[in-house]
Amino acid sequence: xxxxxxxxxxxxxxxxxxxxxxxxxxxxxxxxxxxxxxxxxxxxxxxxxxxxxxxxxxxxxxxxxxxxxxxxxxxxxxxxxxxxxxxxxxxxxxxxxxxxxxxxxxxxxxxxxxxxxxxxxxxxxxxxxxxxxxxx
Numbered sequence: 001x002x003x004x005x006x007x008x009x010x011x012x013x014x015x016x017x018x019x020x021x022x023x024x025x026x027x028x029x030x031x032x033x034x035x036x037x038x039x040x041x042x043x044x045x046x047x048x049x050x051x052x053x054x055x056x057x058x059x060x061x062x063x064x065x066x067x068x069x070x071x072x073x074x075x076x077x078x079x080x081x082x083x084x085x086x087x088x089x090x091x092x093x094x095x096x097x098x099x100x101x102x103x104x105x106x107x108x109x110x111x112x113x114x115x116x117x118x119x120x121x122x123x124x125x126x127x128x129x130x131x132x133x134x135x136x
Contacts, residue, residue: 021051
């Protein structure tokens with residue numbers, strides 16, 4: 001019988017704490033904290049306030065974890081997109097480099113063609129001068 005009488009106050013105390021937690025559900029953080037500081041540790045009000053604050057902190061932590069998960073998914077998608085853009089930029093840069101190499105080679109060929117043209121023009125000019133002086 002002693003066992004039952006010892007457990008009964010604990011059950012009543014737990015019911016009281018549960019009822020107080022339900023009462024605190026609609027209260028603000030400040031009011032709960034103030035009520036917690038106004039009561040000694042271990043009292044039903046203190047336990048109820050601590051429980052309610054723990055519940056709210058847990059809910060906020062769960063919401064923060066969910067938001068973090070969504071942000072991480074978006075970051076993962078952005079990272080993949082940036083990787084694709086980097087690959088595209090690399091390929092485009094490579095193509096531009098190939099074009100510049102081709103342009104450089106074409107420029108060198110054009111330079112040689114200009115030198116040959118100048119040389120031929122000078123030879124023809126000297127030949128013309130020679131022909132003019134030969135007839136005189």
